[in-house]
Amino acid sequence: MKQIRLRNKKTQQQISDECGISKSLLSKIENGQTASAIATLSKISDALGVQLSWILDDKTEEDLVLQKKSTRQSKVGDESMGYSYELLANRSKYSGIEPTIVHVTPKKRNQRLDKTYTHSQDEFIYILEGSINLLYDDETHFLEKGDSAYFQGSKPHLFVPVDDEGAQVLTCFIDRI
Known part of the structure; x- marks a missing residue:
């Protein structure tokens, strides 16, 4: 992330201002000292002009991406909300879609329900x-195995x-066109 920022000749302050986060948080994310919500990382990717x-994922781009479940790594997302994620493909920056498995795990009984997220991409789940x-947008929708939803990521949302x-x-x- 830092390399991309430096390549774009942007300072931490410029990126943090654009994303609405503190310079301190951006520094910790860049240095791997803290986990962050996917929504925050999405805002950073937008500010840097690259795909989420x-x-x-720091792998190089390839024409064909095969990932065996046994070798796919799970990464911690927002620990305060209790989720992790698995990238299913390191795809081209021009394809416009990013498939991911989000593991929604109970972190605490009093999970913060006021900390919703927004990002620039549409989202299919x-x-x-x-x-x-x-x-989603001040409404609660119950979804169980086999259910799906498609929504604008720019509206406040959260999986609980x-x-x-x-x-x-x-x-x-899904990148908006």
């Missing part, structure tokens, strides 16, 4: 396992597990 997958409450089992959500971030 380039921020989440499909519930692979478990069930969630999708908080409905039980202690958590959920797995196939999420596709």
Whole structure:
């Protein structure tokens, strides 16, 4: 991330101002000292002019991407909200879609429901396992295995597990044209 920022000749202050985050938080993210919400990373990727997958994954771009489940790594997302994610493909910056599995896990009983997220991409979700409450634009929608939703990422949203089992959500971030 830092290399991309420097290549774009932008300072941490410029990127943090554009993203609405503190310079301190951006520095910690760049140096791997803290995990961050995908929505925050999405804002950073927008400010840097690269796809979110380039921020989440440091592999080089390839024409064909095969990922065996046994070698795919899970990365911690926002620890305060209790989720992690798996990138399903390191795709071209021109393809416009980023498939990801989000593991929604109960972090605490008093999970913060006021900390919703926004980002520039549209989002398609499909519930692979478990069930969630999708908080979207001040409304709550119950979704269980097999259900799906497509929505604007620019509106406030959050996945909340409905039980202690958590959920797995196939999420596709889709660039708006």
